[in-house]
Each structure stands twice: as structure tokens, then as C-alpha cells.
Amino acid sequence: xxxxxxxxxxxxxxxxxxxxxxxxxxxxxxxxxxxxxxxxxxxxxxxxxxxxxxxxxxxxxxxxxxxxxxxxxxxxxxxxxxxxxxxxxxxxxxxxxxxxxxxxxxxxxxxxxxxxxxxxxxxxxxxxxxxxxxxxxxxxxxxxxxxxxxxxxxxxxxxxxxxxxxxxxxxxxxxxxxxxxxxxxxxxxxxxxxxxxxxxxxxxxxxxxxxxxxxxxxxxxxxxxxxxxxxxxxxxxxxxxxxxxxxxxxxxxxxxxxxxxxxxxxxxxxxxxxxxxxxxxxxxxxxxxxxxxxxxxxxxxxxxxxxxxxxxxxxxxxxxxxxxxxxxxxxxxxxxxxxxxxxxxxxxxxxxxxxxxxxxxxxxxxxxxxxxxxxxxxxxxxxxxxxxxxxxxxxxxxxxxxxxxxxxxxxxxxxxxxxxxxxxxxxxxxxxxxxxxxxxxxxxxxxxxxxxxxxxxxxxxxxxxxxxxxxxxxxxxxxxxxxxxxxxxxxxxxxxxxxxxxxxxxxxxxxxxxxxxxxxxxxxxxxxxxxxxxxxxxxxxxxxxxxxxxxxxxxxxxxxxxxxxxxxxxxxxxxxxxxxxxxxxxxxxxxxxxxxxxxxxxxxxxxxxxxxxxxxxxxxxxxxxxxxxxxxxxxxxxxxxxxxxxxxxxxxxxxxxxxxxxxxxxxxxxxxxxxxxxxxxxxxxxxxxx
Amino acid sequence: xxxxxxxxxxxxxxxxxxxxxxxxxxxxxxxxxxxxxxxxxxxxxxxxxxxxxxxxxxxxxxxxxxxxxxxxxxxxxxxxxxxxxxxxxxxxxxxxxxxxxxxxxxxxxxxxxxxxxxxxxxxxxxxxxxxxxxxxxxxxxxxxxxxxxxxxxxxxxxxxxxxxxx
Amino acid sequence: xxxxxxxxxxxxxxxxxxxxxxxxxxxxxxxxxxxxxxxxxxxxxxxxxxxxxxxxxxxxxxxxxxxxxxxxxxxxxxxxxxxxxxxxxxxxxxxxxxxxxxxxxxx
Numbered sequence: 008x009x010x011x012x013x014x015x016x017x018x019x020x021x022x023x024x025x026x027x028x029x030x031x032x033x034x035x036x037x038x039x040x041x042x043x044x045x046x047x048x049x050x051x052x053x054x055x056x057x058x059x060x061x062x063x064x065x066x067x068x069x070x071x072x073x074x075x076x077x078x079x080x081x082x083x084x085x086x087x088x089x090x091x092x093x094x095x096x097x098x099x100x101x102x103x104x105x106x107x108x109x110x111x112x113x114x115x116x117x118x119x120x121x122x123x124x125x126x127x128x129x130x131x132x133x134x135x136x137x138x139x140x141x142x143x144x145x146x147x148x149x150x151x152x153x154x155x156x157x158x159x160x161x162x163x164x165x166x167x168x169x170x171x172x173x174x175x176x177x178x179x180x181x182x183x184x185x186x187x188x189x190x191x192x193x194x195x196x197x198x199x200x201x202x203x204x205x206x207x208x209x210x211x212x213x214x215x216x217x218x219x220x221x222x223x224x225x226x227x228x229x230x231x232x233x234x235x236x237x238x239x240x241x242x243x244x245x246x247x248x249x250x251x252x253x254x255x256x257x258x259x260x261x262x263x264x265x266x267x268x269x270x271x272x273x274x275x276x277x278x279x280x281x282x283x284x285x286x287x288x289x290x291x292x293x294x295x296x297x298x299x300x301x302x303x304x305x306x307x308x309x310x311x312x313x314x315x316x317x318x319x320x321x322x323x324x325x326x327x328x329x330x331x332x333x334x335x336x337x338x339x340x341x342x343x344x345x346x347x348x349x350x351x352x353x354x355x356x357x358x359x360x361x362x363x364x365x366x367x368x369x370x371x372x373x374x375x376x377x378x379x380x381x382x383x384x385x386x387x388x389x390x391x392x393x394x395x396x397x398x399x400x401x402x403x404x405x406x407x408x409x410x411x412x413x414x415x416x417x418x419x420x421x422x423x424x425x426x427x428x429x430x431x432x433x434x435x436x437x438x439x440x441x442x443x444x445x446x447x448x449x450x451x452x453x454x455x456x457x458x459x460x461x462x463x464x465x466x467x468x469x470x471x472x473x474x475x476x477x478x479x480x481x482x483x484x485x486x487x488x489x490x491x492x493x494x495x496x497x498x499x500x501x502x503x504x505x506x507x508x509x510x511x512x513x514x515x516x517x518x519x520x521x522x523x524x525x526x527x528x529x530x531x532x533x534x535x536x537x538x539x540x541x542x543x544x545x546x547x548x549x550x551x552x553x554x555x556x557x558x559x560x561x562x563x564x565x566x567x568x569x570x571x572x573x574x575x576x577x578x579x580x581x582x583x584x585x586x587x588x589x590x591x592x593x594x595x596x597x598x599x600x601x602x603x604x605x606x607x608x609x610x611x612x613x614x615x616x617x618x619x620x621x622x623x624x625x626x627x628x629x630x631x632x633x634x635x636x637x638x639x640x641x642x643x644x645x646x647x648x649x650x651x652x653x654x655x656x657x658x659x660x661x662x663x664x665x666x667x668x669x670x671x672x673x674x675x676x677x678x679x680x681x682x683x684x685x686x687x688x689x690x691x692x693x694x695x696x697x
Numbered sequence: 698x699x700x701x702x703x704x705x706x707x708x709x710x711x712x713x714x715x716x717x718x719x720x721x722x723x724x725x726x727x728x729x730x731x732x733x734x735x736x737x738x739x740x741x742x743x744x745x746x747x748x749x750x751x752x753x754x755x756x757x758x759x760x761x762x763x764x765x766x767x768x769x770x771x772x773x774x775x776x777x778x779x780x781x782x783x784x785x786x787x788x789x790x791x792x793x794x795x796x797x798x799x800x801x802x803x804x805x806x807x808x809x810x811x812x813x814x815x816x817x818x819x820x821x822x823x824x825x826x827x828x829x830x831x832x833x834x835x836x837x838x839x840x841x842x843x844x845x846x847x848x849x850x851x852x853x854x855x856x857x858x859x860x861x862x863x
Numbered sequence: 864x865x866x867x868x869x870x871x872x873x874x875x876x877x878x879x880x881x882x883x884x885x886x887x888x889x890x891x892x893x894x895x896x897x898x899x900x901x902x903x904x905x906x907x908x909x910x911x912x913x914x915x916x917x918x919x920x921x922x923x924x925x926x927x928x929x930x931x932x933x934x935x936x937x938x939x940x941x942x943x944x945x946x947x948x949x950x951x952x953x954x955x956x957x958x959x960x961x962x963x964x965x966x967x968x969x970x
Contacts, residue, residue: 671961678890681890688803692802710884713885716888725900729900729903743874755940763945764896768896782892790887800875801879809869825933844941846941852948857947
């Protein structure tokens with residue numbers, strides 16, 4: 008159901024396209040300035056960070072307006088600005104950035120949500136002593152993420168990708184004194200690294216095959232038809248074309264970053280970081296980077312698809328996404344940490360996005376990404392507000408009854424929760440999720456993903472209701488008094504809540520503006536959009552599923568307030584499956600037994616080798632040298648010095664001996680003279696005779 | 698080789714030997730005088746009458762007396778206590794023997810042609826005087842100078858130290 | 864190489880013998896004066912050589928040999944005077960004429 012985009016030839020570069028690089032550069036610069044400034048300057052740090060991101064937002068809005076105006080004039084805008092970074096002989100390494108509807112939408116989302124979270128952080132991190140460091144890292148992250156968004160060169164994308172991973176590590180491990188936080192940061196970095204290895208392989212293969220690093224380069228880019236054709240013709244292993252294989256490799260990188268099964272294990276642990284970090288990075292932006300990457304290289308993923316069909320790469324993306332959606336939703340049911348439930352929810356929704364991309368195309372997946380960014384950030388920030396209000400308590404069994412004590416938080420949180428569940432009509436999540444379900448319904452290969460995604464929706468509604476009832480309903484089981492959070496924290500919540508509702512409007516079937524914008528097609532408001540066959544039935548099905556989940560959750564949990572030592576209702580009913588789910592289905596343990604066990608064994612082998620073999624060699628060499636040195640010393644002291652001393656002694660003795668010739672007695676001299684005369688005379692006589 | 702020659706030769710050699718070997722230094726000086734006399738006779742035998750008489754006058758008359766005076770002035774007449782020969786006299790004897798061997802060998806093994814063996818040269822004092830004033834005037838003057846210097850030198854060297862210091 | 868025994872040879876041998884004896888005396892005797900005696904003997908032997916060669920050599924009328932011998936005698940006399948003067952001076956200084964004792968130039 009996806010038509011290839013036909014775009015108009017590249018226009019002359021507009022001013023905003025030329026200055027697009029400022030959008031990531033300014034936050035990175037701000038980060039650098041904060042890094043070298045003194046620690047106590049808190050106001051300066053946050054002002055710099057917020058100011059730089061505000062500036063980036065401004066530029067992003069200008070860029071968006073530019074693309075919008077182009078779209079309204081009926082043109083497909085895709086402006087690139089490329090330059091050569093390194094030139095070695097004939098091959099050159101190019102960098103560049105691109106401004107098209109996809110990047111414009113993403114830019115606005117990232118800067119806007121990011122700015123709100125920055126403002127939120129000034130309140131949330133007000134009591135933290137490493138306030139400036141936090142903003143330094145946040146700013147760096149923002150710059151790197153924006154770099155990923157605008158990158159036209161796959162190398163630049165990778166560089167910013169790695170930078171994003173680095174800042175994620177720094178921010179997860181922000182409270183590095185906590186061993187769990189440090190371990191979580193390391194886990195996040197290493198797990199995404201696994202994906203990144205495959206990503207790098209894909210990059211190298213792509214570069215080798217197409218000869219260019221740029222996506223769009225006036226016909227010569229790797230996402231343009233000439234290169235794609237070449238990739239399709241090249242065969243690789245398992246019956247895949249080069250395009251398919253590279254697509255799978257790139258998906259592996261995206262899977263790592265976006266927490267798809269089996270590389271999802273780092274995301275729940277990443278909740279060790281401060282809540283703004285979880286909101287920004289692990290809900291709205293960084294994890295979305297993987298989805299964005301797939302959207303960016305979609306022409307590659309889709310290359311070779313016949314009309315109405317799909318490619319191997321996209322099929323893999325679909326199945327992995329669908330499986331992850333259900334898998335994570337199941338685990339989320341049995342978690343007791345407020346942030347961990349949201350983390351697994353994020354994993355699940357990312358699975359939805361991937362499935363949407365796989366089955367429905369760029370617009371479907373990206374729409375869910377945008378709406379998810381808003382309501383998930385809202386949910387996380389609301390959770391942060393709750394944690395803050397309950398005095399740093401994170402276990403939902405020790406909360407409760409907050410709907411009266413934290414009204415604003417409750418209202419905004421419910422908005423986000425309903426959006427996530429996909430409550431019909433009013434909330435954006437309904438429209439974006441329905442877009443995915445519709446694509447799944449029309450998926451030609453199998454109906455499996457559809458059923459999985461529907462089941463996932465049921466579970467989503469269920470576990471979110473459970474969480475809400477634990478946290479906001481019933482009576483308060485925590486310590487101290489719960490209090491509402493300051494304005495700096497609740498204001499962003501309100502703004503996000505507004506968008507959680509409003510964004511739905513741009514994706515309804517009556518006015519599919521989002522899709523049209525991304526695909527550079529014309530759009531108009533038509534009620535007939537609803538009369539597509541099967542659409543109303545689907546909307547009805549999803550409504551039923553959501554209501555079923557909500558009511559099931561409410562019926563089981565409702566106003567009940569089980570304390571921490573009491574078992575959960577479901578746990579009492581089915582203790583063993585509950586235990587499996589609450590133990591996160593043992594993926595981490597599996598890794599621990601296989602990968603990590605192997606790795607530590609290998610590390611021990613290497614250590615033994617290093618100490619015994621290489622160390623032995625080094626010690627042997629050192630011993631040889633020391634022996635040689637001693638030999639030299641011996642020779643020097645005895646042979647050289649000795650011989651020298653001996654020589655001098657001999658000389659002295661010889662001199663003594665020779666001086667005896669000078670006896671001082673005349674007759675001795677005379678004798679010698681006479682002897683000499685004899686010899687001389689003899690010689691003379693003999694020679695004269697001869 | 699006439700008997701005269703052998704006699705004179707024997708006398709000279711005996712005197713020389715005695716001069717070198719005797720213990721008493723004065724006896725040595727006297728033996729030296731005998732050797733000088735022998736040599737003078739040899740000069741006469743060789744028809745070098747002037748040389749011979751000059752030898753007697755100067756050597757026996759002056760040098761030998763001088764030697765005796767020196768001996769007497771240095772108490773050489775006393776018999777030395779630890780022997781007259783120096784330590785290790787062998788080298789000296791061997792060297793002297795070597796010299797004699799070489800010279801003798803040279804003499805004996807060379808062929809000589811003697812054109813004037815039988816003719817006696819007649820040398821008058823006038824001839825000698827002419828030669829001294831003619832051909833050999835320069836050596837004469839030099840020898841005169843030498844003798845003057847030697848005279849002065851000997852006097853200065855042998856002066857008493859008190860006089861020398863002043 | 865036929866050795867010719869003629870008067871000259873005799874004189875030359877005697878001269879050589881005298882020379883050797885004088886040398887032996889100069890080299891072996893302890894007393895400084897006896898060394899000078901030995902030197903005188905050597906000089907005399909040389910004079911004998913000169914006269915013998917003058918007599919039996921070519922051109923005896925040139926008087927070369929005789930002149931040489933006379934000058935030699937004169938020089939010998941001068942040398943004996945100075946030498947003995949030196950010996951006397953040494954004797955005054957060191958109270959001995961023993962050559963073995965005079966080794967202040969010992970190296």
C-alpha cells in the first residue's frame with residue numbers, strides 16, 4: 008500500500024537549508040560552554056541549555072514553515088547541503104544535511120518536547136548538586152539527536168548516533184555513585200553497541216556497494232533509484248539481495264537503539280537515570296531514533312517490492328516489532344515500579360512503530376512516533392511529578408490516593424494514559440494506533456501481526472489501568488505527605504496533555520494531513536475518508552478492545568489498595584505465570600548464562616594468556632636484558648677496567664724497568680755506546696764488503 | 698815483521714794491560730807512561746820522528762804527570778776497599794773483545810796495496826812548519842783557541858770553591 | 864779475500880789491541896781517573912793508526928796523517944787537562960772518585 012515518492016528535482020537551496028546545521032550545533036556549543044564553566048553557576052547552565060534549545064526550536068519552526076509552504080504550493084521539498092569532509096585520491100567522505108518533510112516534522116517534535124523537558128528539569132533537578140553537569144549532558148544529547156535527524160550522510164548519522172548513545176550512557180549513569188545506575192549505564196551502552204556493530208557493517212557495505220555516503224545527492228545518493236537498482240541486482244547470502252541484507256543490518260542497529268527484542272534488555276534498567284532523562288531519551292527521542300532511521304532508509308528497505316507486496320527486510324521488521332509489542336506488554340503487567348511499567352510500555356509501543364513501518368510505510372510509523380513522543384513524555388514527567396511528590400518513592404504499592412492530593416498531575420497523567428491506551432476518538436493515540444492496525448489488517452503475508460497487535464492493545468489498556476489504580480486511587484500507603492509539584496513541573500505537563508489530544512486531528516482518515524505532508528501529496532478534508540471498507544469495523548474493534556482492557560483492569564484493581572507485602576490480585580490467582588512475568592521472562596538471565604558467561608570465560612582465558620604467555624615473554628625478555636646488563640657490568644668492571652688497570656700497571660712496571668737503564672753511572676752509558684759502535688761498525692764493514 | 702816491531706809492540710801492549718789491570722792507581726799511571734813510551738818508539742819506527750818526539754814531550758811529559766798529580770790529589774794512591782773493578786765487568790770486557798774482533802777481522806780480511814812500503818819518507822821539521830803555516834793554518838789557530846779555552850777552563854774547574862763563589 | 868800480512872797489518876792490529884784494552888779499562892775500572900787513562904790509551908791507538916796509514920798509504924809527502932796525529936795529540940792533552948780538573952773538583956765535592964757511587968743522574 009505504499010507508493011514510491013516521486014519528487015520534483017531539487018530546488019535551489021533556501022537560506023534555512025543552508026543554515027540548518029545550526030540546529031544541532033547551537034545546543035552542542037552550549038553544552039561545551041556549560042562544561043567549562045564553574046559548577047555553582049546553575050542559573051547560567053540551565054539558561055544556556057534552554058536558550059540554545061529554544062533557538063533550535065525557532066530554527067526548526069522556520070524550517071518546518073518553509074517545507075510547509077513548499078508543500079502547500081504543491082512541490083515536494085527535499086533540499087540537501089552536502090560537502091566533502093575527507094578526500095583520499097578519488098574516494099571521498101561526504102557529510103551533509105537534508106531538509107524534507109520527514110526531517111522537518113522530527114525537528115519540531117524533538118526541539119519542542121526537548122524544550123519542555125528542559126524546563127521541567129529545572130524544577131525536578133533543583134535539589135541535585137550536579138545540576139550544571141546535568142544540563143551540559145542534556146544539551147549535548149539534544150544537539151546529537153538533532154544531528155541524527157538532519158543527517159544526509161549515513162556517516163554523519165552514525166557519528167551523531169554514537170554521540171546519542173554516549174550521552175545516554177552519561178545520563179543513565181548520572182548518579183554514578185549508585186552501583187545499579189553505573190551498571191545500567193554500562194548495560195545500555197553495551198547492548199546498543201551490539202546493534203551498532205551490525206549497523207556499521209551495513210554502512211560499510213552500503214558505501215562499498217553504492218560508492219556514496221549520502222542519502223540524497225541529486226540522483227547519485229544511496230536512497231535514489233540508480234543506487235537502489237544496483238543494490239537490488241547484487242545478490243548476497245540466503246537469497247537476499249544486497250538491498251535486503253543491508254536493510255537487515257541497519258535494522259539490527261535500529262533494534263538496539265529502539266529496544267526491540269532481543270536487544271530490549273537495557274531499556275527498563277535505564278530507568279536508573281533521573282526522570283527527565285527517561286522522559287526525553289527513553290520515551291520521546293533517542294529510542295525513536297531507531298524508528299526514524301528505518302524511516303530514513305525506507306527506500307532501501309522497500310527496494311524491490313512489487314505492488315501490494317513487501318520485502319524480506321520489511322517482513323522481518325514487522326514480525327520483530329509485533330513480537331516485541333506483545334512481549335513487553337506482558338511483562339509490563341507484572342511490574343511494580345512506576346517507571347519500569349512505563350519503560351516496558353515504551354518497548355511495546357516501539358514495537359508498534361516498527362510494525363507500523365513494516366506494514367504501513369513511513370507515514371504510519373512516524374505518526375505513531377510523534378503522538379507517542381508527546382504522551383509518553385507526558386506520562387514519564389507525570390511519573391516524575393508523582394515520585395517527587397511521594398518523596399522519591401517509586402514503588403506503586405507505596406503510593407495511592409493521589410488523585411485528590413495531586414490534582415494537576417492526576418488530570419494530565421490520565422490524559423496521557425488514555426492516549427496511550429488509544430481511547431477512541433478524542434485522543435491522538437487512538438488515531439495513530441488505528442493507522443497501524445489498519446495497515447496490519449491489509450498485510451498480505453499473514454494476519455499474525457494483526458492479532459498480536461490487537462492483543463497488545465488489550466494488555467496496554469489493562470496494565471495502564473492497573474498502574475493508575477495503584478498510584479492515584481485508593482488510599483495513600485506511602486510515608487510522609489504527598490504534595491503537588493511546583494509550577495515548573497506541572498506546566499509542561501499541561502502543555503503536553505493538550506498536544507496528546509490535539510495531535511490526533513492531523514491523522515484522522517477524514518483529513519490525513521500527516522500522511523499527505525510526509526508523502527508530498529495533496530490532501531483535503533473529506534468525511535468520505537471514513538467510508539473506506541473495513542475501517543469502521545476496525546475502529547469498532549479497537550474501541551471494544553480498549554474498553555475491555557480498561558474495565559478488566561478496573562474490575563480487578565479498582566479502588567483496592569494492596570500494600571507492598573500483600574500479593575497482587577493476579578499474583579494470587581496465578582502465581583507461577585505472574586512470577587515469570589515479574590521476572591521479565593528471564594531474558595537477562597539467559598544472557599547472563601550464555602553471552603556474559605562466555606565473555607567472562609573468554610576474558611579469563613585472555614587474562615591467563617596475557618599474564619602467562621605475553622607476560623612470560625616480556626619477563627623473559629626483561630630477564631635476558633638484565634642478564635645481559637649484568638654480563639656487561641662484569642665485563643666492564645673486570646675485563647675492561649681490569650685490562651686497563653693491568654695495562655697501566657704494566658706500563659708503570661715497564662717504565663720502572665726502563666728507567667733502570669738510567670743508572671746514573673757513566674760506565675753503563677759507555678758500555679752501551681761501545682756496543683752500539685760495534686754494531687754500527689759491523690754493519691758498515693759488511694755493507695762495504697758486499 | 699821485524700824483531701824490533703814485536704818488541705815494541707809487546708812493550709806497548711804490556712804497558713797498556715798493566716795500566717788497566719793494576720790495583721794501585723799510581724802503578725797504573727806509571728804503566729801508562731811505559732805504554733806511551735812504547736808508542737813513541739813505534740812512531741819512530743814508522744819514520745814519524747816529529748810525531749814520536751811530540752808524543753814523548755806531551756804525553757809522557759805532560760799528560761802522564763798530570764794523571765799522577767790527579768791521582769795524588771784525589772787520594773787515588775790508597776787502595777780502594779771494595780775492589781777496583783766495577784760491578785758486572787763482564788759486559789765491558791765482552792764489548793772490548795767485540796770491538797777488537799770486529800776491527801781485527803776488518804783488518805785481516807782486507808786486501809791492501811802498499812805502494813810505498815820500501816821507500817822511506819823524508820819529513821823535515823821545515824816541511825811540517827810549512828804545512829802548519831800553509832795548508833793547516835786554520836786547524837792550527839783553532840787548536841790554539843782550544844788550548845786557551847782548555848787552560849782557562851781547567852783552572853776554573855779546579856779552583857777552590859770559595860774562590861769560585863766569589 | 865786473501866788476507867795479506869804486511870807491516871801495515873801488524874801496526875793496525877796492535878792499534879786495535881791497544882784500543883780494545885783502553886776500552887776495557889774505561890768500561891770496567893771503578894776509579895774515574897782510570898777511565899781517563901783508558902781514554903788516553905784509545906786516543907793513542909787511534910794516533911798509531913793514523914801514522915801507520917800515513918807511512919804505508921799513498922802520498923806520504925802530503926803529511927796528512929802526521930798532521931792529523933799531531934793535532935790529535937794536542938787536543939788529547941787539552942782534554943786530559945780539563946777532564947782531570949773535573950775529576951779533582953768531583954773529588955772535592957763527593958770525597959770519592961768511585962764511579963759507581965756517582966749516580967745522582969739515576970732515572
